[in-house]
Amino acid sequence: MKDFKILIMVLSPFLFGFIALFLGAYGINAKDVIKILLNETLHVFHIEDTPQKAIVLDIRLPRIILAGLVGAALSGSGVTLQGIFRNPLIDPFILGISAGAAFGCAICVGFLNFIPIQLMAFIFSLLAVIISYNIAKGQGEVSRLPLILSGVIVSAFFTALVSIIKFLVDPHRLQAIVFWLMGSFSLSDWDSVKIAGVGIGLSLIPIFFMRWRLNVLSLGYEEAKALGINVKLERLLFIGFSTLAVSVATSLTGIIGWVGLMVPHLVRMIIGPDHRILVPLSFFAGASFMIAADTISRTLTSFDIPVGIITSISGAPFFIYLLKRGGKEVWGR
């Protein structure tokens, strides 16, 4: 039964991604989509360069792959941060990582075009999480509620800085910043897939190999130390890799909240808290969640609704549900 659930979760992003290829504002019949795909992979038919071919291969396909990568990055970084801070109520969005990345990107878009946007995003998101962490840190231990509160503070601070930039920047660029902040995959192309593939790969692969450590780190500072672990160093490694994943994702698609909170929670409910399985499955489930959310956002109306709005609409009630269910599982002792 457990193996079956694992198999379903691993296959789901590929299945969702395949289905999503057939859906979209421009009606292309299924036979044509399959023909285009077969032509591209096996070269069995020869197809002229038609608009249909361009839509499937250069618009839908990169967008779906990017959504999958970004979903895996957000969810993977959520499960990692929840583990090291032993706090099921946090994600990159709550800790201010997304806001920090947004500020870094806004500077680049607004003023400093010559600096790579991912670099600025990474620097400021790392700064944000380190500030949140240090505000909440007591005697080596990070308590739950203070961490959430310090995340709120840091988030608000960086969001205010972004507002200053929005205020100062010329209106032309303002529009770009505002749209991008809402979180959307509408600008996806193969270049962004390449950047995402490298950046997110470089951060999720080490997290995958270190995943068992999250079990031990989630016992807390004193016990993990007694089990021979260099807690401070390993926490920093995990924070660094998960921040890299989120900052690359944010720089490409803007702020997409709540995925890192919801998906690891759902996977934990289904499969249990052992990070050996939880971490990889969070990657896969995050990818399928994001592909599904993005497909909804681009097919629900004739507009391309920013996907960040969809995830926030589903995320807020989920958070309230967790708080209301409350008790031991959420707050521990």
Next chain:
Amino acid sequence: MGKIVLRVKELYFRHRNNGSDILKGISFFVSSESITTILGPNGSGKTTIFKCLAGIWKYSKGCIEVHDRPIERLDPREKSRLFSLVPQEHEPAFPYTVFEVVLMGRAPFIGLFSSPKKRDIETANEALRFLSIEHLRDALYTNISGGERQLTLIARAIAQEAPIMLLDEPTSHLDLKNQIAVLKKIRKIAKERKITVLMTLHDPNLSNLFSDKVVVIDSGRKIAEGRPFDILNEELIKKVYDLDVRMLSLNGKRFLAPILDS
């Protein structure tokens, strides 16, 4: 009793922001393959000694030596191969199974980029068998009783395969039956696995029944050190716990019974 494995010399401790010493020059030693208990009333400094031994708190003066090596020179990994630590039972952040908790005892042997291998899994299973709690293997740690949790944490320490085991008040949250059950397992560990056990207790009778050596402390000072038979008596209890007791003998064992007024 064998040779001395652990030696605490003139240990002083004070909190960073707080002026007064909590430990005021504690010295004692622990011999191999024996059970030593640190006995004292609440607030006497037992837990402080424990945290200093575990390396969680830094003592301000004095030294702790393992096999004649000062422990501050050991890095966390070296230390975790010498000491296993059994904390008081508690609720973890996530509902792990008992087996997953025990497996974490293998952490000192598993590299940063690696996961437990077959041998680690076997060692964890063997630890569960040794304590006769295999039936709890797949139970959730959050759903079992206090006594079972304590045994799970002890199994984790066994899986760690360190020669010295430190236990912080292993009986404090348990009912009488579980107190005895847990202490009997600890005695079995010391005897059959040749592990040196050092634990803190606050009940003189349990300390008397289950230890080879007692170190009695009060207000951060050592009051007595020796075999329970030699040192646990009416005067000592009066002095340390400010309580009148009468010593009773039963089947060759001695018990301290409080005398109640009127």
